[in-house]
Amino acid sequence: MKSSKWIVLRECEIGRRSGRFTIKHDNKIDEIAAVKTYLLVIDSDFKISLEAIRLASENSITLFIVDRDRYTWLTHSYVEKNIDYVLNQYNVFRKSYLKKMFDKAVRENILRLNKRIGVDEYCEDICGIVSDIKGIDRKILSEIENYFKLFIVAECLDAIIRSGLTPYIPIYSFLPEDFEKMFHHIAVWYSILDIDEKVFLNHDLNNYSYKRSILKYLRERLNRELIDIYGNRRPLIQHIKSYIKSLASHVLNPLAQFNPFIAG
Numbered sequence: 001m002k003s004s005k006w007i008v009l010r011e012c013e014i015g016r017r018s019g020r021f022t023i024k025h026d027n028k029i030d031e032i033a034a035v036k037t038y039l040l041v042i043d044s045d046f047k048i049s050l051e052a053i054r055l056a057s058e059n060s061i062t063l064f065i066v067d068r069d070r071y072t073w074l075t076h077s078y079v080e081k082n083i084d085y086v087l088n089q090y091n092v093f094r095k096s097y098l099k100k101m102f103d104k105a106v107r108e109n110i111l112r113l114n115k116r117i118g119v120d121e122y123c124e125d126i127c128g129i130v131s132d133i134k135g136i137d138r139k140i141l142s143e144i145e146n147y148f149k150l151f152i153v154a155e156c157l158d159a160i161i162r163s164g165l166t167p168y169i170p171i172y173s174f175l176p177e178d179f180e181k182m183f184h185h186i187a188v189w190y191s192i193l194d195i196d197e198k199v200f201l202n203h204d205l206n207n208y209s210y211k212r213s214i215l216k217y218l219r220e221r222l223n224r225e226l227i228d229i230y231g232n233r234r235p236l237i238q239h240i241k242s243y244i245k246s247l248a249s250h251v252l253n254p255l256a257q258f259n260p261f262i263a264g
Helices: 050-058 083-093 096-116 126-134 138-163 175-194 197-202 208-223 236-252
Strands: 003-017 020-025 028-033 037-048 062-067 070-074 225-227 233-235
Touching: 003 050, 003 138, 003 208, 020 050, 028 037, 037 050, 037 138, 037 208, 050 062, 062 138, 070 138, 083 236, 096 126, 096 175, 126 138, 126 175, 138 175, 138 208, 138 236, 175 208, 175 236, 197 208, 208 236, 225 236, 233 236
Parallel strands: 003 037, 037 062
Antiparallel strands: 003 020, 020 028, 062 070, 225 233
16 A cells, blocks of 8 residues: 655655665665655755656655745646536535535534543634643644644645645635645644653754654554544544545535545
């Protein structure tokens, strides 16, 4: 099964050796098999060869580049579609019922997170609540939240492109971020709650070893099975892909039912 790979290094050079990416860093070379990869998320001061870009293109691998709190991407995995498909997406998305469904999903997932952290009523200030409960500086939690968000946006963007949807016709502002919002509290905040409290003592998002140490909690959360309210049990990363595919099917045929993700 293919997976995403997250390259988080202070500096590296990305090249190609046959059907593999080579990652040269710290006087060593790691390799990533292209046939086992669908997405490379790169957070690094990096150089990449034309051959490595060509390898990504040949294997329809999305390159998602993190630049502090911004990002850009390169992809060659667009599904062929005609203008009617784009117009369908526009016509479906401009209807208010989809936004209401997304709003409901976000609210319901916040309620589930509230319950997880022992809050009996609806509250959107998760950062403040966790800061008070765990005694961790709010600024630290906010920085980690925003950093984790970029990786979920990357996963959503790749799934959206592969589904045939265009990311530029949104529910709110930008479709990958719209889907990230739906999964945000379950993916990002559950991961933050999983982090060993001793890890926060060394908080420094300029330290790439520290970044890798916290990202393992996000990766573990994405790979962990979770059941939604409809009884579907699968890893969270598969929920992300499945719900995006479901929306794409709804765009092609509005009679095909779309339900938003709500954790069970």
